Amino acid sequence: xxxxxxxxxxxxxxxxxxxxxxxxxxxxxxxxxxxxxxxxxxxxxxxxxxxxxxxxxxxxxxx
Amino acid sequence: xxxxxxxxxxxxxxxxxxxxxxxxxxxxxxxxxxxxxxxxxxxxxxxxxxxxxxxxxxxxxxxxxxxxxxxxxxxxxxxxxxxxxxxxxxxxxxxxxxxxxxxxxxxxxxxxxxxxxxxxxxxxxxxxxxxxxxxxxxxxxxxxxxxxxxxxxxxxxxxxxxxxxxxxxxxxxxxxxxxxxxxxxxxxxxxxxxxxxxxxxx
Numbered sequence: 001x002x003x004x005x006x007x008x009x010x011x012x013x014x015x016x017x018x019x020x021x022x023x024x025x026x027x028x029x030x031x032x033x034x035x036x037x038x039x040x041x042x043x044x045x046x047x048x049x050x051x052x053x054x055x056x057x058x059x060x061x062x063x
Numbered sequence: 064x065x066x067x068x069x070x071x072x073x074x075x076x077x078x079x080x081x082x083x084x085x086x087x088x089x090x091x092x093x094x095x096x097x098x099x100x101x102x103x104x105x106x107x108x109x110x111x112x113x114x115x116x117x118x119x120x121x122x123x124x125x126x127x128x129x130x131x132x133x134x135x136x137x138x139x140x141x142x143x144x145x146x147x148x149x150x151x152x153x154x155x156x157x158x159x160x161x162x163x164x165x166x167x168x169x170x171x172x173x174x175x176x177x178x179x180x181x182x183x184x185x186x187x188x189x190x191x192x193x194x195x196x197x198x199x200x201x202x203x204x205x206x207x208x209x210x211x212x213x214x215x216x217x218x219x220x221x222x223x224x225x226x227x228x229x230x231x232x233x234x235x236x237x238x239x240x241x242x243x244x245x246x247x248x249x250x251x252x253x254x255x256x257x258x259x260x261x262x263x264x265x
Contacts, residue, residue, distance in 0.1 A: 060209045060249075061141060061183040063089055063097050063134045063176060 090169050093131045096121045100135050104142065111145045130165055130173045133158035137180050141187065148184060155180040175205035182213060191220040206238070208245040216255040224258055231259055 089097050103114050115136060122132040133154050140151035155177055162173035182197030195217035202210040211234055218227040231250075235243055250256040 060179075060213055061138055062179060062209050063100075063131060063138060 090128075090131070090172070093127060096127045097131060097135065100138075104138065109142075109144060111139050111142065114139055128165065129161045130158055130169075130176075133161055134176050134180065141180070141183060148188070151180070151184055155184070171204045175201040175210065178204065179210065179213065182217070186213075186217065186220075191217050195221065206242075208238070208242050208249060211238075211246055212249045212253065212256065215250075215259060216253070219255060219258060227259060 100114070100118060103109065103117070118127065118132055118135045118139070121127040122129065127135070137151050137154040137158060139145060140147045140154055158180070159174065159177045162170060162177060165173065178197045178201035182194045182201060185191075185194035185197060195214065198210060198213040198217055202214050211230075215227045215231065218224075218230070231246075234246065238246070250259050
């Protein structure tokens with residue numbers, strides 16, 4: 001969990017770096033069938049700020 | 064929200080006497096187009112308008128049935144780059160009606176998809192008890208690792224760690240080895256399920 005939060009913070013600090021973002025997405029969403037994990041993280045950060053207790057990567061919205 | 068009743072329903076759904084549904088969550092006839100939609104959703108140049116047009120064309124040209132078209136449009140609407148929750152909710156309702164009209168052998172799976180979409184909307188709006196209700200219904204209709212994972216994630220958000228652990232133990236006894244492996248993979252990679260991971264060796 002701590003590693004993921006750290007990764008989140010790293011990504012958010014360089015949010016315009018597409019390559020970093022892509023790496024992050026690949027790392028977190030390794031089983032991403034139907035998931036919108038990385039984008040949800042981005043949206044969460046953009047709209048509500050960072051909450052270290054809530055990485056918001058959760059659920060699966062499969063078809 | 065009566066959590067005790069919900070937990071009872073979840074346990075019934077994962078009970079070893081319960082009927083086991085097939086593992087394939089998506090109708091195989093729809094799978095090629097759905098896989099392509101997934102790929103486009105994950106692309107760095109994802110454009111919601113373009114994707115919606117493309118999805119509609121797949122339906123018009125007979126490669127995607129109406130239920131899956133509406134499901135895909137919902138997933139686009141709920142995408143954080145779009146964040147159109149009212150459209151996502153409307154599409155879930157339309158998908159439900161389309162599923163009922165279509166009927167057939169995939170009715171339960173199609174309705175489980177609707178339940179899952181509604182649960183996702185509730186979860187994204189931070190109504191975890193409501194999300195749990197929808198995800199439980201999805202699990203009752205379709206026993207897939209994805210639906211189990213969503214139930215567990217909602218329970219953990221509600222602070223119900225013991226119940227989540229009990230359900231996970233039951234699931235491990237009753238799901239097929241392949242499905243258990245898929246669920247374990249989800250637990251290993253999903254931060255929302257991190258508290259269900261086995262403790263690391265010292």
